Amino acid sequence: MERVETVIATYHEVALKGGNRGWFERALLRNIRTALRGLPVREVSLPARVVIQFAQPVAWLEVYARLSTVFGLNNLIPVVRVGTTYEELEGFVAAHLDELGEGSFAVRCKRSDKRFPLTSEEVCRRLGAFIQKATGLAVNLEHPGTTVFVLVQNDGIYLYRQRFPGPGGLPMGTSGRALVLLSGGIDSPAAAYLTMKRGVALHYVHFHSAPYTSDASIRKVEEIVRLLARYQGSARLWVVPFAECQREIVTSCPEPLRVVLYRRMMLRTAARIARRTRCLALVTGESLNQVASQTLENMAVIDRVAHLPVLRPLVGLDKQEIIAIAERAGTYEVSILPHQDCCSFLQPRHPVTRTAERTCQRAEEAIDVEGWARRLQHQAQEIRLEAAPWGSMALPSGAGAGQ
Ligand code: ATP
Ligand code: MG
Numbered sequence: 001m002e003r004v005e006t007v008i009a010t011y012h013e014v015a016l017k018g019g020n021r022g023w024f025e026r027a028l029l030r031n032i033r034t035a036l037r038g039l040p041v042r043e044v045s046l047p048a049r050v051v052i053q054f055a056q057p058v059a060w061l062e063v064y065a066r067l068s069t070v071f072g073l074n075n076l077i078p079v080v081r082v083g084t085t086y087e088e089l090e091g092f093v094a095a096h097l098d099e100l101g102e103g104s105f106a107v108r109c110k111r112s113d114k115r116f117p118l119t120s121e122e123v124c125r126r127l128g129a130f131i132q133k134a135t136g137l138a139v140n141l142e143h144p145g146t147t148v149f150v151l152v153q154n155d156g157i158y159l160y161r162q163r164f165p166g167p168g169g170l171p172m173g174t175s176g177r178a179l180v181l182l183s184g185g186i187d188s189p190a191a192a193y194l195t196m197k198r199g200v201a202l203h204y205v206h207f208h209s210a211p212y213t214s215d216a217s218i219r220k221v222e223e224i225v226r227l228l229a230r231y232q233g234s235a236r237l238w239v240v241p242f243a244e245c246q247r248e249i250v251t252s253c254p255e256p257l258r259v260v261l262y263r264r265m266m267l268r269t270a271a272r273i274a275r276r277t278r279c280l281a282l283v284t285g286e287s288l289n290q291v292a293s294q295t296l297e298n299m300a301v302i303d304r305v306a307h308l309p310v311l312r313p314l315v316g317l318d319k320q321e322i323i324a325i326a327e328r329a330g331t332y333e334v335s336i337l338p339h340q341d342c343c344s345f346l347q348p349r350h351p352v353t354r355t356a357e358r359t360c361q362r363a364e365e366a367i368d369v370e371g372w373a374r375r376l377q378h379q380a381q382e383i384r385l386e387a388a389p390w391g392s393m394a395l396p397s398g399a400g401a402g403q
Contacts, residue, residue, distance in 0.1 A: 003057035004078040008151065008158060009050040009067065012074050013170055027171040028072045034233055035066040047155040048112040064164060065390055069230045071197050073166035079151070079158040086118055089150065089157050090130055097135050103145025104138045105131060111152040123150055170199035172232050177201045178311065179279040181270055182237075184220045184339040186326050187285030187314055189228060193329035194313035195283050196231045203277055204228075204235060205270050205380070207242040213340035220339050222385060227331050229387040238273050238380040242266075245372050246346055252366035255348045259293045260301060260355055261363060267306045268373035273380060274308055281309040287322065288315055297354035304357050305369075 009032070014024040025046060032044050032052065039062070040055040050073070052063075060078055067076050082092035107128045109120040118126070127150065128139055151158040180192045182204045192202055206221045218239055229235040242265075249261050270282050286294045293302075303310050314322055326332035 004060045005054050005057050006079050007052040008077045008079050009073045010075040011072050027174050031070045035070050048153045071169035072171040075163045076166045077160050077163040079160040081156050100146050104140035105146045106141050106144035107148045109150040113154040116152045169197035173201050175199035176280045178281040178283050179203045179274040180283040182206050184217050186335040189224050189331035190322050190325040191285040191313045205238040207240045209243040217339040225385050226388040234386050237383045240376050240380045250346045253363040256352045258348045259351045263302045264305045269376040271306045271308050272377040281311050283311045286312050292351040292353050295353050301357050
């Protein structure tokens with residue numbers, strides 16, 4: 001299958017939202033239209049499942065790549081609309097018997113239009129008998145070579161051969177907004193992806209150590225934000241010059257505490273930006289015990305200064321699982337390009353794995369932490385970034401399979 005005119009999409013979790021269902025569905029349809037902008041869409045409607053009708057055939061791989069960024073969609077199904085009656089269904093199948101191949105086959109039917117005169121089972125039996133008689137192919141319900149799927153909806157009868165996994169989750173923009181602390185690494189973009197998957201819109205903040213680290217790492221973070229912006233259309237990134245603050249921590253505070261103190265400064269600053277931009281939480285890419293600064297003790301001490309919930313969607317995942325998410329999000333390839341992280345700049349030789357809040361507070365008496373947080377917030381440069389072009393989209397596996 002190369003080109004499609006009609007695509008049906010299913011959604012599960014949205015449907016469970018009771019009284020809010022209409023609101024969720026409107027958000028979902030709006031996000032689908034946004035993702036398909038520029039393609040010749042004729043109509044996106046919701047008779048039973050989402051039905052997307054194009055004015056002319058469109059490359060399936062392009063449609064699939066775009067719809068894979070619309071959270072809330074579970075199955076993406078390229079379909080053919082064959083009409084509204086059983087006779088039309090049979091007539092269509094009769095004209096396409098040569099596409100069934102040589103092996104065995106099965107017919108499966110789902111009927112959401114209960115006014116249709118045949119039950120699902122009757123459709124399966126009648127159409128199965130018809131195909132068998134016309135082609136001589138054997139029916140095999142357990143392991144069919146080819147499956148003919150029929151959907152009977154109140155807006156018509158649809159046929160398909162294969163369905164593809166969508167991204168799942170909840171529609172973007174239905175769960176508030178959060179601010180992601182984004183480094184150039186693999187983890188924080190994966191954390192951003194998982195947060196968006198639950199419907200949360202995102203802003204981003206990045207701390208850099210220019211001129212001690214190169215500008216290339218800022219460009220890299222911008223590129224990652226552009227890739228993540230595909231899931232919400234566009235995004236805002238605050239770039240914070242962190243080097244001077246780091247230097248003061250280095251000259252005034254005990255060396256082993258550096259990383260925890262850097263993080264506390266980052267969180268203080270991020271919390272200010274979050275409050276100003278109505279973000280309800282901060283998000284980081286930390287996973288428990290991955291590195292010295294990510295022990296539970298250190299996380300507790302770091303969180304104390306945020307005064308906002310700090311979400312850590314990767315907390316229970318190992319590196320392989322995180323990489324799989326980054327690949328799915330489309331950020332992995334960019335994340336693995338070499339970069340200089342601001343925390344490797346002036347990195348202590350023996351960072352603490354556990355520390356007490358009191359110890360940090362004493363160390364911070366040597367520097368004006370609130371003054372720094374205010375200055376860093378004001379020095380932050382805001383950049384608005386549009387989504388990366390679709391041409392560079394990493395396709396979900398299986399997208400090209402089937403026919
Ligand atoms: P990542 O792969 O996201 O860089 P990491 O495994 O390298 O994470 P750390 O370097 O300890 O772990 O960073 C932990 C988290 O702190 C990051 O996931 C990110 O949320 C935040 N963080 C680290 N460095 C920066 C930075 N320069 N700017 C913004 N946030 C940062
Ligand atoms: Mg990192």
